Amino acid sequence: MADINASAQQSLDALLSKIGVTKASSNANTTRKTQLGQEDFLKLMTAQLSNQDPFAPQSNDQMIAQMAQFSTVSGIAELNSTVKNMATQISENRIATAMGFVGKTVLVPGSMATADDSGGISGAIDLPSDVTGLTVQVTRENGELVKSLDLGRNAAGLVGFEWDGKDSAGKPVGDKRYLVKAMMVAAGKQAQAPTDVYAPITEAVLGTSTAEQTFKAMNVGTIKMTDIKGIKY
Secondary structure, three states: OOOOOHHHHHHHHHHHHHOOOOOOOOOOOOOOOOOOOHHHHHHHHHHHHHHOOOOOOOOHHHHHHHHHHHHHHHHHHHHHHHHHHHHHHHHHHHHHHHHHHOOOEEEEEOOEEEOOOOOOEEEEEEEOOOEOEEEEEEEOOOOOEEEEEEOOOEOOEEEEEEEOOEOOOOOEOOOOEEEEEEEEEEOOEEEEEOEEEEEEEEEEEOOOOOOOOEEEEOOOEEEEHHHOOEEOO
16 A cells, blocks of 8 residues: 655645544554444534535435435344344243243144043044044054044044043053044045054253244153144133
8 A cells, every 4th residue: 555645644634633533643552443423424424525526416315315325224223132132032032932832731743642630541532534434543652552542524634532541341441541543434445544642741952042942741752842732721
């Protein structure tokens, strides 16, 4: 970069002096400013107006464009600060919301149903279409059939079911969990239907702010927030 001659330096010093900027001593400890604030912008604009050619002044459009540019930059800086504050608040609210699910019993996709305090189970079948017949088979983990629930004709969507935990003789089976399997009849054909079970949430997994919230559900495993179709209690 070429050196500034004495005349140009004097002109620069005079301009800086008008806007309140003094030449720093070479021996002084100074902190270089890396950003311009609103006060700096107003000083520069005042200096520009004071030193412009009176016979060829800057047009109103140019002045408005400069002010608009500064307002835009200032607005972006404020927006960034606001977004950061919002991200912090969202993260805190997310933790509080996630912890609120711990201990709740939720309806999620699965086939392993956890018995409630009375020994019974409940859940739902997610029917993809209308059916003329629907049956839910409840078995022990070893495959022994303990109950068959005939739910008959149903429309597409979630169809709830529940079992009191007792066998055909009215005696409690007493297991802690059971396997459920749904069979449907649609258009004269039999097929297996997807099942949902109620399961207690035992843990909320706190990942990054951009990751989807996940939980640990008893006898089901890891589930997503979007997997939850209902909350029992």
